Amino acid sequence: MNGNSTSSDWDGRYFHVDQILDKPGPRTDPSFLAGDGVKDFLRNQCKILVIGAGGLGCEILANLALSGFKDIHVIDMDTIDISNLNRQFLFRQKDVGKPKATVAAEFIMNRVPGVQVTPYYGKIQDKDEDYYMQFNLVVCGLDSVEARRWINATLVNMVDPENPESLKPLIDGGTEGFKGQARVILPTVSSCYECSLDMLNKPTAFPICTIANTPRLPEHCIEWASVLEWPRVFGDKKLDTDDPEHIGWLFNHALKRAKEFKIEGVTWSLTQGVVKNIIPAIASTNAIIAASCCNEAFKIATSSAAYLNNYFMLIGTDGVYSYTFEHEQRKDCPVCGGESLDISIKKDWTVERLIEMLVEKQDIQIKKPSLSTPTKQIYLQAPPQLEQATRPNLEKKVSELVEDGGDITVTAASLPFNLSLRIKYI
Amino acid sequence: MLKIWSMKKNEDAAAKKKPKTSAAQIRVQKDLTELDLPSTMQTTFADPADLLNFELKITPDEGMYKGGAFSFSFNIGPNYPHEPPKVKCIPKIYHPNVDLEGNVCLNILREDWKPVLNLNSVMVGLQYLFLEPNADDPLNKEAAEELRRNRDQFLYNVKNSMRGGNIKNEHYDRVTNQ
Numbered sequence: 084m085n086g087n088s089t090s091s092d093w094d095g096r097y098f099h100v101d102q103i104l105d106k107p108g109p110r111t112d113p114s115f116l117a118g119d120g121v122k123d124f125l126r127n128q129c130k131i132l133v134i135g136a137g138g139l140g141c142e143i144l145a146n147l148a149l150s151g152f153k154d155i156h157v158i159d160m161d162t163i164d165i166s167n168l169n170r171q172f173l174f175r176q177k178d179v180g181k182p183k184a185t186v187a188a189e190f191i192m193n194r195v196p197g198v199q200v201t202p203y204y205g206k207i208q209d210k211d212e213d214y215y216m217q218f219n220l221v222v223c224g225l226d227s228v229e230a231r232r233w234i235n236a237t238l239v240n241m242v243d244p245e246n247p248e249s250l251k252p253l254i255d256g257g258t259e260g261f262k263g264q265a266r267v268i269l270p271t272v273s274s275c276y277e278c279s280l281d282m283l284n285k286p287t288a289f290p291i292c293t294i295a296n297t298p299r300l301p302e303h304c305i306e307w308a309s310v311l312e313w314p315r316v317f318g319d320k321k322l323d324t325d326d327p328e329h330i331g332w333l334f335n336h337a338l339k340r341a342k343e344f345k346i347e348g349v350t351w352s353l354t355q356g357v358v359k360n361i362i363p364a365i366a367s368t369n370a371i372i373a374a375s376c377c378n379e380a381f382k383i384a385t386s387s388a389a390y391l392n393n394y395f396m397l398i399g400t401d402g403v404y405s406y407t408f409e410h411e412q413r414k415d416c417p418v419c420g421g422e423s424l425d426i427s428i429k430k431d432w433t434v435e436r437l438i439e440m441l442v443e444k445q446d447i448q449i450k451k452p453s454l455s456t457p458t459k460q461i462y463l464q465a466p467p468q469l470e471q472a473t474r475p476n477l478e479k480k481v482s483e484l485v486e487d488g489g490d491i492t493v494t495a496a497s498l499p500f501n502l503s504l505r506i507k508y509i
Numbered sequence: 510m511l512k513i514w515s516m517k518k519n520e521d522a523a524a525k526k527k528p529k530t531s532a533a534q535i536r537v538q539k540d541l542t543e544l545d546l547p548s549t550m551q552t553t554f555a556d557p558a559d560l561l562n563f564e565l566k567i568t569p570d571e572g573m574y575k576g577g578a579f580s581f582s583f584n585i586g587p588n589y590p591h592e593p594p595k596v597k598c599i600p601k602i603y604h605p606n607v608d609l610e611g612n613v614c615l616n617i618l619r620e621d622w623k624p625v626l627n628l629n630s631v632m633v634g635l636q637y638l639f640l641e642p643n644a645d646d647p648l649n650k651e652a653a654e655e656l657r658r659n660r661d662q663f664l665y666n667v668k669n670s671m672r673g674g675n676i677k678n679e680h681y682d683r684v685t686n687q
């Protein structure tokens with residue numbers, strides 16, 4: 084029944100799409116197999132993975148199914164919450180509490196005959212390279228930076244110079260209120276997600292002195308409750324942002340403080356939004372971004388038209404503005420960069436000094452780095468025996484341990500991946 | 510499908526081939542330096558420069574195996590974390606889930622291994638075996654049988670074996686500290 088269910092392909096089903104697939108246009112790729120070849124690939128062979136079945140994911144799944152993709156897989160680790168129903172249109176009241184991936188897959192299969200949607204309710208990290216290797220394309224509609232970094236690095240690392248099939252195009256969509264972006268990542272060929280990490284908006288953080296002394300916004304009161312009051316009252320007890328009791332405590336304390344300072348606007352949902360860093364999701368922005376992601380998936384799968392090269396940005400906060408540009412691959416990208424991050428240090432710097440510099444460096448943000456070269460350990464933070472064994476190196480000059488132009492591999496809990504440093508002495 | 514491969518520059522392939530610390534090596538460094546072990550577990554490296562081979566000593570502070578010190582060898586292959594580490598119990602011990610060769614029956618060391626797991630999860634899993642020996646997937650059938658049939662006799666056997674005694678003509682290594 085999978086894919087080749089021609090019985091469900093009634094007359095004229097693909098009338099519109101076929102006008103694009105039946106003959107080459109002036110800008111189609113030379114490899115375009117107009118007619119049956121490309122249709123057979125799209126409808127019977129192409130296997131596409133959708134990551135995320137939320138606001139973007141619902142739109143992406145519907146668009147892919149309606150443009151002729153027939154073997155779709157979807158991963159999502161979340162269950163349906165009542166607050167999703169306003170925009171995640173594959174879900175109904177009765178589905179609340181069920182896994183998004185499963186419900187979305189069933190909905191699409193019921194609605195679009197002949198399409199097979201295979202759900203996986205769980206984390207993308209549960210799957211290994213063998214799993215990702217089976218797909219021709221991956222489309223991401225996620226709201227998590229961490230998950231995006233992970234899939235990006237996984238697909239980049241999968242590229243095997245001996246095997247063309249190992250290169251999986253990644254189409255990534257993201258939205259934030261009226262803003263959004265869609266991009267095409269050809270792992271190792273073009274700029275990857277990690278390359279553009281510094282373009283991300285940082286989550287808003289208020290100066291601690293403002294929240295402690297001069298609150299003006301409802302957010303200041305909420306931050307005061309979560310950053311200052313909670314640890315003061317509860318000590319080391321960790322704040323669980325998914326625990327309604329914890330949110331309730333923060334809300335009550337933030338509200339009290341807001342009254343004290345005559346600030347309006349502290350609500351339960353704002354409290355939750357601030358502590359969980361929830362960004363408003365707007366259905367129509369999701370629709371625009373998902374649509375452009377799916378157009379790119381269709382163009383890449385069929386070679387029927389030129390694809391996005393490589394970053395489309397939508398800004399709807401002030402009228403409608405969009406901008407498409409080529410984001411450049413970063414040579415020192417820790418994930419796709421062929422070279423390592425170049426660091427120039429003085430010849431008399433000790434290992435300890437180098438570690439201090441890494442910790443202070445704004446653009447890498449490492450805590451407790453462990454360092455090694457391809458042949459030996461320089462300094463390891465743990466376990467105790469290895470920390471002790473490598474501790475004498477802290478006093479040594481880096482130049483005694485690493486030659487000019489040599490590489491150091493850095494790992495740290497705060498880094499999802501290792502970082503490769505190329506040391507130059509000045 | 511678009512032919513992307515042809516866009517790949519040849520120099521890329523060359524650049525990737527430069528000798529680098531292997532992915533397994535990096536991952537092991539990451540796993541080890543982020544270990545979060547209770548005081549009942551300790552790692553020992555025969556050669557601190559070799560992160561791929563080391564021992565873990567478990568000294569349970571509760572349960573039937575309290576008072577013993579159980580060492581395991583860890584061997585990490587080049588396919589880590591695609592493949593799990595190879596773990597063996599070094600002394601010959603009387604335990605339903607450890608055989609006389611030191612093989613350990615722990616799901617995450619075999620069928621349930623996933624790359625998302627790490628050395629910490631394996632170590633915690635091993636310690637759990639001493640707190641809750643499991644008669645359902647036995648590697649030492651005699652021991653499992655005894656555990657199921659007569660818990661008091663099993664406990665007696667455990668204590669006896671830990672002192673280096675014989676059980677049913679099988680000699681076990683002494684693992685008590687004193």
Ligand SMILES: [Zn+2]
Pocket residue numbers: 274275276277278279412413416417418419420
């Ligand atoms: Zn990159």
